[in-house]
Amino acid sequence: MTDQAGLDPQILILGGTGEARALAAALTETGVSVISSLAGRVDNPRLPVGPVRIGGFGGVEGLREWLRSNRIHAVVDATHPFAATITGNVARAASEAGVPLLRLRREPWTPTESDRWTCVPDLAAAADQVRRRGKRVLLTTGRQDVGVFAGIDDAWFLIRVVDPPTADLPAHHEILRSRGPYDYDSELALLREHRIDLLVTKNSGGSLTKAKLDAAATLGIDVIVVDRPVEPDVPAVSDVAGAEAWLERLLG
Known part of the structure; x- marks a missing residue:
């Protein structure tokens, strides 16, 4: 799939979570160009398939300019539910750069009658x-x-x-x-x-x-x-299949 300028869509996936790795693998298998970004806070992290960048972007401004300079077509924030700083930063940066953003966030645990x-x-x-x-x-x-x-x-x-x-x-x-x-x-x-x-x-x-x-x-x-921190109000799904469907609708 290509955009109107003839460029292959490039997707940025944020996060070192299992969901991020699964989404990178699924998209790569279908031929979608993916860059995965890890914060670099864990030694010897489990790496996803495809290109990987490790480290911060330099706050909202740095991330906004990185999205523009790398011609990112969409961002999937698949970071940990408690990665509040990057989740807030990417919401602002993607909005300012005009890049569609999806939050991939697993469902929280809920207590049962036997839980204390x-x-x-x-x-x-x-x-x-x-x-x-x-x-x-x-x-x-x-x-x-x-x-x-x-x-x-x-x-x-x-x-x-x-x-x-x-x-x-x-x-x-x-x-x-x-x-x-x-x-x-x-x-x-x-x-x-x-x-x-x-x-x-x-x-x-x-x-x-x-x-x-x-x-x-x-x-x-x-x-x-x-409890989880309050997150920005952006489109969100709870599993990899939902993220794939969102990207399919977005990219065609």
């Missing part, structure tokens, strides 16, 4: 809950957010991260470096082995890390769930 969730608006509120309730905590909010819990001295933390945290750490902790997906049996064993009585997580959604919630429900463990 407390939903909080942000990480600071999660830390307040831990101060009041936690003794042995599994913390799965990511390495960049560990510092929020650094001042809590009367709880022990099992901090699960892909890469080592760079922020200050709680006084009593153990670092567990691992990368999902995780299965139910392993998560159940982990919670039992470390005698976890409180789980702290962001509402990332998806299946790769949901097993910890199922295991916590089985053991009757309380869960502090950080």
